[in-house]
Amino acid sequence: MSANARVIEALLFVASEPLDERALALASGLSEPDLEEGLQAVGLRHAAGCSGVVLERVAEGWALRASDETALACARLLDQLSQRPLSRAALETLAVVAYAGPVSRPEIGRIRGVAADAAVLNLIERGLIEEAGRADRAGNPLLYRTTTRFDRVFGLEEGRHSLPPLDELGDDLPGADEVRSRLQAMAATQGVSIEEPAAVEQTT
Amino acid sequence: MSANARVIEALLFVASEPLDERALALASGLSEPDLEEGLQAVGLRHAAGCSGVVLERVAEGWALRASDETALACARLLDQLSQRPLSRAALETLAVVAYAGPVSRPEIGRIRGVAADAAVLNLIERGLIEEAGRADRAGNPLLYRTTTRFDRVFGLEEGRHSLPPLDELGDDLPGADEVRSRLQAMAATQGVSIEEPAAVEQTT
Amino acid sequence: MSPSSALALELDLEPFCGPFDLLLALVLRDVVDLGEVPVADVCLLYLAQIDQEGELDLESASEFLVLVSALLELKIRLLLTPDEVDDMPDAEEAAEELAARLAEYARAQAAAAWLQDRLAAVGLRVFRDGPPALRPPRLEIEDEGTGHPADLADALRRVLTRSEEVAEPIHVLRRRIPLGRLLQHVRDAVRSGESCTFDEAVRGLSRTEQAAAFWAVLDLIRSGEVVARQEAPFAPIELRAGARRAPVVGVAA
Numbered sequence: 001m002s003a004n005a006r007v008i009e010a011l012l013f014v015a016s017e018p019l020d021e022r023a024l025a026l027a028s029g030l031s032e033p034d035l036e037e038g039l040q041a042v043g044l045r046h047a048a049g050c051s052g053v054v055l056e057r058v059a060e061g062w063a064l065r066a067s068d069e070t071a072l073a074c075a076r077l078l079d080q081l082s083q084r085p086l087s088r089a090a091l092e093t094l095a096v097v098a099y100a101g102p103v104s105r106p107e108i109g110r111i112r113g114v115a116a117d118a119a120v121l122n123l124i125e126r127g128l129i130e131e132a133g134r135a136d137r138a139g140n141p142l143l144y145r146t147t148t149r150f151d152r153v154f155g156l157e158e159g160r161h162s163l164p165p166l167d168e169l170g171d172d173l174p175g176a177d178e179v180r181s182r183l184q185a186m187a188a189t190q191g192v193s194i195e196e197p198a199a200v201e202q203t204t
Numbered sequence: 205m206s207a208n209a210r211v212i213e214a215l216l217f218v219a220s221e222p223l224d225e226r227a228l229a230l231a232s233g234l235s236e237p238d239l240e241e242g243l244q245a246v247g248l249r250h251a252a253g254c255s256g257v258v259l260e261r262v263a264e265g266w267a268l269r270a271s272d273e274t275a276l277a278c279a280r281l282l283d284q285l286s287q288r289p290l291s292r293a294a295l296e297t298l299a300v301v302a303y304a305g306p307v308s309r310p311e312i313g314r315i316r317g318v319a320a321d322a323a324v325l326n327l328i329e330r331g332l333i334e335e336a337g338r339a340d341r342a343g344n345p346l347l348y349r350t351t352t353r354f355d356r357v358f359g360l361e362e363g364r365h366s367l368p369p370l371d372e373l374g375d376d377l378p379g380a381d382e383v384r385s386r387l388q389a390m391a392a393t394q395g396v397s398i399e400e401p402a403a404v405e406q407t408t
Numbered sequence: 409m410s411p412s413s414a415l416a417l418e419l420d421l422e423p424f425c426g427p428f429d430l431l432l433a434l435v436l437r438d439v440v441d442l443g444e445v446p447v448a449d450v451c452l453l454y455l456a457q458i459d460q461e462g463e464l465d466l467e468s469a470s471e472f473l474v475l476v477s478a479l480l481e482l483k484i485r486l487l488l489t490p491d492e493v494d495d496m497p498d499a500e501e502a503a504e505e506l507a508a509r510l511a512e513y514a515r516a517q518a519a520a521a522w523l524q525d526r527l528a529a530v531g532l533r534v535f536r537d538g539p540p541a542l543r544p545p546r547l548e549i550e551d552e553g554t555g556h557p558a559d560l561a562d563a564l565r566r567v568l569t570r571s572e573e574v575a576e577p578i579h580v581l582r583r584r585i586p587l588g589r590l591l592q593h594v595r596d597a598v599r600s601g602e603s604c605t606f607d608e609a610v611r612g613l614s615r616t617e618q619a620a621a622f623w624a625v626l627d628l629i630r631s632g633e634v635v636a637r638q639e640a641p642f643a644p645i646e647l648r649a650g651a652r653r654a655p656v657v658g659v660a661a
Contacts, residue, residue, distance in 0.1 A: 001254060003273065010256030010274035011281050013217070016538050019281075027281035050205065052214030065535035069207065070214035074534040077215055077223075077231035082588040086527075088520070089471075095519035111512050114470040127537070149537065154523065155530035169518040218536045226612065260542060270544035278544035290555075292563075299563035316567050329539060358555040368561040 004034050005041035012042065017148050018061030059151035059159045083126075093119035094128060098150070098163060102132040102143035120144065128153065208238050209245035216246065216259070216268045224265030282329065297323040298332060301348050302364060306336040308345035324348065332357065417454055417472070421446060432475065435482075442483050451476060478510070590621045591628065594647070598634055603648035606636075 001009070007028045011019060019027075025035055039062065043055045052070040056063055066074040075081050086094070093116045096108050108116040123129040124144075132145040146160065156162040205213070211232045216223060223231075229239055243259075243266065250259045250268060258271045270278045290298065293316075300312050307315075309324055327333040328348075336349040350364070360366035417428040423444040424431050431450075434440040454472055458464055590613075597609040606625065610618045625647065628634035635650045 001256075006254075006256035006271065007274045007277045008256070010270040010544070011277055013257045013268065014270050014278045014281060014540060014544050015285075016536065016540075023281070023284060026284055028277045029280075050210075052205075052210035052212070053217045063535065064217065065533055066214040066218055067210065068531060070211045071532040071534045073211050073232050074214050074218045075532055077227070078218060078534065078537075079588065080534065086524075091520040091523055092516050095523055096516050098523070099516075099519055111516055114474060118466075152535055153533055154526050155533060163519075164522060166515050166519065169515065169522055214534075216541075218534055219541055220536060220538045221541045223541075262542070267541035269540070269542035272545050275545040282544070295559060295563040296567050299560040300567060302560055303564055358557050358560065360557060367557055 001041050001045055002038065004028070004030055004038040005045070008035070008038040009042050009045070012055070012062060012064050015063075018059045018063035018152070020061040024062070056155075057157045058155065059148045060157075060161075063152065065152070086126075087119070087122075089114075089116070089119045090122050094123055094146070094150070097123070097129050097144050098146045098160060099166060101129075101145040101160075102135075104135055104141035104143055106141060108144075205245050205249055206242065208232070208234055208242040209249070212239070212242040213246050213249070216266060219267070222262050222264040222267040227265065282331070285329070291323070291326075293323045294326050298327055298350070298354075301327070301333050302350050302354070302367060305333075305349040305364075306339075306347035308339055308347055310345060312348075417450075417457060419450060419453055421449055428472075428475070432479070435479070442479070443486050445479075445483070447476065447480055447483060450479075590617060591624045594621060594625055594628060595633070598647050598649050603646055606645040606647060609647060 007030070008024060011024060011027055015023075021032075021035060024030070024039075025032070028035065028038075030038060039055075045051060046053050046055045046064060048054055048067050048069070052067055053064045054067045056065055058065075072081075089112075092112055093108055096111050096116075097103055100107070100111070105116055105120055108120065120129070124131075127147055127149045129144045129150065130147045132143045134140040135143055148159075150156075151159045151162075211234070212228060215228060215231055225236070225239060228234070228243075229236070232239070232242075234242065247259045249255060250257050252258050252271050252273070256271055256274050257268050260267055260269050296316055297312055300315050301307060304311070304315065309321060312324065324333070328335075331351055332354045333348045334351050336347045338344040339347055354360075355363050355366075419426060419428055419431060424434070424440050428450070431440065431445070435442050435445070454476075458469070593613075594609050597604050606622070609625070610621045613621060625634060625636065629636055629650075632650045634647055637646045638644070
């Protein structure tokens with residue numbers, strides 16, 4: 001492996017978070033083409049089947065992680081196997097923070113219909129969400145956002161940009177308009193009238 | 205490289221501390237001879253000159269380290285990361301270490317009123333504080349002091365003697381008793397008596 | 409999914425048989441006539457489930473309350489005549505809000521389902537979560553004077569004048585103690601011989617691990633897997649296998 005590639009390998013090893021091209025270039029002093037070439041060489045050296053550690057594109061940057069075949073042993077070392085799977089409440093809270101973040105706890109609670117305090121604490125403990133300052137409005141509630149760790153655990157190459165758009169999720173999902181019209185239809189069959197709402201926000 | 209060697213490579217890569225043979229065997233499930241052979245293969249693959257990351261034998265076991273030839277780039281990377289502004293907690297911890305050092309983590313926590321573990325690690329990673337031996341008292345806690353890098357970053361030509369003197373902080377503050385007791389806690393760690401603020405050196 | 413999720417509540421009602429969330433979906437899709445659904449029975453079934461589980465999961469209970477009250481509100485509207493509905497304040501707004509809320513929640517659920525599928529699809533991803541074991545060789549490079557001593561004095565002043573405990577998140581370092589492995593370790597130690605002492609069982613472990621192992625042993629004693637005996641305070645603790653066998657699922661498997 002070339003000296004350039006060796007430097008990139010070392011930088012990816014030393015960093016505890018994924019590094020983007022800018023950070024790599026700044027630290028290595030390499031030009032863009034050299035960087036490109038070096039990354040390619042590191043990718044070849046650290047490919048599944050010939051290395052225990054693979055190069056991956058994640059969280060809008062580059063990082064090394066345990067390969068699929070070595071993941072189990074590494075999880076055992078870090079004692080990640082005894083961790084319980086995410087509960088439904090935690091997954092829903094995570095989804096809200098991922099799509100709507102930074103959001104405050106009350107906002108999460110409003111969307112889910114139930115308080116999210118326990119789920120939020122659980123997700124912080126797991127390193128999947130983190131505090132993101134305070135909202136600039138009444139009460140100045142703490143805001144939460146997903147972490148780089150979240151991107152890495154879920155394998156999101158471009159961070160939250162890799163999340164599918166909400167309106168593509170679940171084809172048969174009723175939108176607010178649809179739910180409303182169903183409620184109206186239901187009311188109509190029962191002889192109840194609910195007037196056409198004047199202005200309805202389009203939700204996505 | 206064999207599958208066994210790949211597992212060892214991955215384990216050493218994801219670990220945050222050196223691993224001895226026992227830890228490697230527990231996580232990988234490898235027998236002693238397989239482990240021996242795997243470590244040898246990892247050592248060959250991660251040797252200076254052909255890899256940016258080298259295998260090292262240290263007192264506590266085995267670990268990977270960025271190679272010497274990549275030192276400059278790594279230093280630049282860590283520096284880049286340390287250019288991010290210090291958090292409030294980190295700055296307070298740094299102030300306590302600068303004025304009262306060498307101090308232990310529990311002492312910093314007592315003076316600040318909140319635990320300082322994360323802040324201490326952050327400051328070490330930035331090269332602003334360093335270990336300074338162990339205290340000669342119960343529990344032998346590790347002590348921390350500021351580094352020469354700290355002096356340069358904060359422009360302190362004569363080290364801690366260039367810090368603004370403590371007695372300028374004292375008189376007009378609310379809760380004088382509280383302040384005094386905390387100062388005393390601090391002073392005790394320095395072996396300096398607070399009754400005579402004149403003892404604090406005046407330098408400009 | 410937690411077993412006691414209100415949405416998974418199994419219903420056996422005359423007009424409908426299946427889980428609660430399916431009922432909600434069918435009501436919204438007009439497949440089931442809400443007028444026919446005995447909401448009281450749904451509540452009774454839920455209470456019976458709580459009784460059976462013996463513990464109240466607050467998240468699940470509040471989830472159930474919200475959903476069932478929404479259902480009730482809808483049903484009230486259906487049962488009332490148009491005149492009566494008109495008399496109710498903000499009837500449309502309530503329906504409006506309910507619809508918007510259900511739709512928003514449905515999207516959150518869909519997103520949660522996507523995350524769950526994604527997790528299964530990408531598999532176990534393991535990476536280092538902090539600095540490496542060994543620091544890179546540190547080169548001294550030119551440092552610019554980016555800090556100012558006055559900032560330090562200000563910070564110290566802040567620390568010293570903090571009159572009361574300020575609510576500030578306490579960052580506790582996560583120390584990973586491999587409890588599962590420790591449990592297995594103690595089990596193996598006890599199983600391999602007739603009996604062994606605690607000191608033998610934890611030989612080679614660090615101090616923190618030993619403390620955790622002690623906790624693990626207490627748990628094994630509680631479950632009847634291990635029996636312990638100590639002749640006198642500070643005497644060696646003798647451990648041997650208890651009546652109950654270890655479960656087959658082991659982390660080290």
